[in-house]
Amino acid sequence: MKSNNQTIITAVAIAIIGALIFSFIHIPSSISFALGAVLTGLALNFMQTDKTPSMTETETSQSSKTLYVGNLPYRANETDVKNLFAEHGDVFAVRLMKDKRTGKRRGFGFVVMSSTDADGAIEQLNNKEYGQRTLKVREANEPKNTDTVETE
Structure with a gap:
């Protein structure tokens, strides 16, 4: 307390x-x-x-969704992507993927934002023109665990 x-x-x-x-x-x-x-x-x-506040209010205010963002311009950085998604809701984190060998951006990344705003952002930004490229935005899949192999 x-x-x-x-x-x-x-x-x-x-x-x-x-x-x-x-x-x-x-x-x-x-x-x-x-x-x-x-x-x-x-x-x-x-x-x-x-x-x-009740438990449901606390859970709602802290819940988030991770969105996959594909076909990003290679010159876009985390700040640019955060500003783009911030127009549609609360953004908690942005992670753009880079090539391990060259260090150059690979043209896709992930945005973590409030679950209440995520669906609206997907609807508004999917297939939107950004930096002369058409964005692909959807809810990210859960990461696959490659250590676990199921056998029948």
Whole structure:
């Protein structure tokens, strides 16, 4: 549970008020401490319930899709591709593939963007002219595991 200054101040205020109330009642200090701790915990839990986003909101805000982008101009760099896709949503990463031997770009890459924006970007950018080339944009396939060989 994250705590901010307002939560800490509220917890201290509840503890002080609880201490004042319990000081007028003649009960052992260990019991008054336990009651104060329980009441403070309940109060903090109540305060946090309406401020904490639900699990589905958190998952939605952080989910992403990887898109394959093919037929890119060889002179396009990561910044160019990121700016192109940023017009259609949140872009988290861009990776353009290069030839291992020569270091030159191979004309395709991958863009990681928000899953809520990915379908719109595919629709808007697939078969679009960019740098005198027609882009091919689709959702990327899962990488194949070459270590696992199935035998029948």
